[in-house]
Amino acid sequence: MSERTLFDKVWDAHTVRILPSGQTQLFIGLHLIHEVTSPQAFAMLRERHLPVLFPERTVATVDHIIPTENVARPFADPLAEAMIQELERNCQDYGIRFYNSGSGRQGVVHVIAPEQGLTQPGMTIACGDSHTSTHGAFGAIAFGIGTSQVRDVLASQTLTLSKLKVRRIEVNGRLGPGVYAKDVILHIIRKLGVKGGVGYAYEYGGSAIEQMNMEERMTLCNMSIEGGARCGYVNPDAVTFEYLQGRDFAPQGAAWEEAVAWWQGLASDSDAVYDDRVVFDAADIAPTVTWGITPGQGIGVDERIPAPEKLSESERVLAQEAYAYMDLEPGQPILGTPVDVCFIGSCTNGRLSDLREAAKIAKGRQVAAGVKAFVVPGSERVKQQAEQEGLQEIFEAAGFEWRDPGCSMCLAMNPDKLVGRQLSASSSNRNFKGRQGSASGRTLLMSPAMVAAAAVSGKIVDVRTLL
Secondary structure: OOOOOHHHHHHHHOEEEEOOOOOEEEEOOEEEEOOOOOHHHHHHHHHOOOOOOOHHHEEEEOOOOOOOOOOOOOOOOHHHHHHHHHHHHHHHHHOOEEEOOOOOOOEOHHHHHHHOOOOOOOOEEEEOOHHHHHHHHHOOEEEEOOHHHHHHHHHHOEEEEOOOEEEEEEEEOOOOOOOOHHHHHHHHHHHHOOOOOOOEEEEEEOHHHHOOOHHHHHHHHHHHHHHOOOEEEEOOOHHHHHHHOOOOOOOOOHHHHHHHHHHHOOOOOOOOOOOEEEEEEHHHOOOEEEOOOOOOOEEEOOOEOOOHHHOOHHHHHHHHHHHHHHOOOOOOEOOOOEOOEEEEOHHHHOOHHHHHHHHHHHOOOOOOOOOEEEEOOOEHHHHHHHHHOOHHHHHHHHOOEEOOOOOHHHOOOOOOOOOOOOEEEEOOOOOOOOOOOOOOOEEEEOOHHHHHHHHHHOEOOOHHHOO
């Protein structure tokens, strides 16, 4: 037996050469770009009179700055308009495929690539966005990169990287009602820490992961970066192949059978050697809510905010900062915390299955007085499918706003922002200070179903009581 992990196999297959530094020059199979981290990269190409080496391997969309209420051009924000114009110009000049608003394929970059079958097992994928780890759900190795690295991929289709260690994270058993992939990854980050994955790729497995659909696996891999890991992945299996078959860019006919045979061989060997292994019991995971200012500061919805003496010494300073910023007291239950804004969307939880679960909670109920609640589909396709299923009607009847696709309030580089000290129940991925558009705004991360439950209750509640 080869004793190799999927990470080893994909890394070796894409190695161009080992550099004198000991780092690897790695070929990148798919490069995804958007309007925020690409303009400077293209400018650097122009300064050096360099072409894009393989324009057919780069795909662009607009997501971070696009409004979700009025996408009419020009955008009301002149900076946003300038950024999309620059992306349009660069894609035209360099022959890059661009999915603009109204194309039927636009959306959050980490939603559109999987749904169109661009993301496939065994790929190396890069994007100038932290949450590129999402694509690892397919058995790919996917890296978030900086602007200078975006330039490197455009110019050479390669990256210079140091090989990572691999940690196997198993979640075994069956998740209880009201417990979702978002709760699983928040639980893992809580236990291993926001820096626990530094230097690692996370391989997720175990019976609970095997039972997840592809959209749940994407949620899991999406937040690997929040645990410090450079990437996260799930070995491809029948669930993966069923999801991909028939999608726009998936292999067809005889090529499909050949692809599946190759993909099956990519999975980590039964005797694969890992640098570390951690095992969780699915039964121990409850609906989880962050209470602090990092994704690692989370608790079960029925728990109390931890007191300093319950935390390790290294965690106490940040906890004290979080208590003050969030206006929460040690020992206080998170249940019953009033919310001002409820946001369902993002590259973490803006897919069709996320909206379906939230709609189950919203149906027949009303958004609480004084609460602003809105739903932002992850792509134009998700929006269309949700409307065909009647989800829009359910949300609007309950008092939620139904928006156009985009990153929206996940990072608020668009009109969707918190105001002042508003507290947001959010299905996004980061609860940093100021993350959702207000320097003093506060964010509680949770699953879409938990966000919907908070919206109709006006406060944090245990979604299991509403199922």
